[in-house]
Amino acid sequence: MKYYIIAGEASGDLHGSNLMKALYKEDPEADIRFWGGDLMEKVGGTLVFHYKDRAFMGFFEVLKNLPKALTLIKLCKKDIAEFKPDVLIFIDNSGFNLRIAKWAKLQGFKTNYYISPQVWASRAGRIKDIKRDVDKLFVILPFEEEFYKKYNYKVEFVGHPLIDAIANREQVSIKDFRKKHDLGEKPIIALLPGSRQQEITKMLAVMLDLVDVFPDYKFVIAGAPSQDFSFYDTIIGNRKVSFINNKTYDLLSVSTAALVGSGTATLETALFKVPQVVCYKGSSISYQIAKRIVTLKYISLVNLIMDKEVVTELIQDDFTRINLKRELAKILETSHREKLFLDYFELEKKLGGVGASAKTAKLIVEGLRK
Secondary structure, eight states, rough: OEEEEOOOOHHHHHHHHHHHHHHHOOOOOEEEEEOOHHHHHSSSSEEEGGGGGGGSHHHHHHHHHHHHHHHHHHHHHHHHHHOOOSSEEEEEEHHHHEEEEEEEEHHHOOOOOOOEOOOOOOOHHHHHHHHHOOOOEEEEEEHHHHHHHHHTOOEEEEEOHHHHHHSSSSSOOHHHHHHHHOOOOOEEEEEESSSSHHHHHHHHHHTTTTTTTTTTEEEEEEOOOOOOOHHHHHHHOOOOOOOEEEHHHHHTEEEEEEESSSSSHHHHHHHHHEEEEEEEOOOEEEHHHHHBBBBBBSOOOOOHTTTSSSSEEEEEOOOOHHHHHHHHHHHHHHHHHHHHHHHHHHHHHHTTTOOHHHHHHHHHHHHOOO
């Protein structure tokens, strides 16, 4: 059977690659065409367009790039029409995917969505579009099933694919990893400022201001696969900090603490049981718009899933050197860390264990065979 998958940014590429592996197990003759990244390309199939060439962040940034976005939507529709897939599989990336889903449904294509658009966070009016345009929605957060039930829309909770991604990764020796990247013996503080240039620019400089304040620790930047070192180098300057590209999981596995940009990385850091401070700073215009439409108490997935403040969030004007210094010092204290670890274990239980990718692929293929 023929599958057309559309994923955006690094997390979509990761989850898309694991879903593709599972689809090939369920359907060895699968013909897969996709929008994604390097990880999906390694699995097989045909890459149409790389996510790093369409990574726009924030309302103002999307508006600036609107002509390009509209051109890509047109290109995507044309490619789908020529490929004629048995099913379209959308992964997160709602701004792009919901537009394609609306068109695809009218064309008579079967539509499946893996990893729900965050309608529970803002713009709940999109639910009517999802009900109209998406045949089957596979959700990965435990509270989403109950949320959609309020709108009379049955969804399938499959568990969180990060559990699989972390469980299936190739293990590294802490000693070898430190030696390979010349990290020395000091405990490591990982810096995860995000994957898009806008968010890295706004957050990394503030994170790096703490390097001299905590001389007993080694600060290491987790480079995003979508960015070259030359971009980071303009922000790093002459600070004594290490940089490791595209090895975030390996870095987290050896880290004592982390400063993390809001998004999927907050959950990844928690699953590696690393104490963290969650950071967010966007453009003033994007933040003011978001503040008016986002209805959540928290921005990090950790706090949202636990429905309480497990990790500290420093948002926009609260994201300062002074506040960051105070909160980092706090998560390095033994008593605070012990409480955090207990919450992290409870969080993992709520996520439903391993098997999200396999379960989703099985349900998609079974749906087609019916």
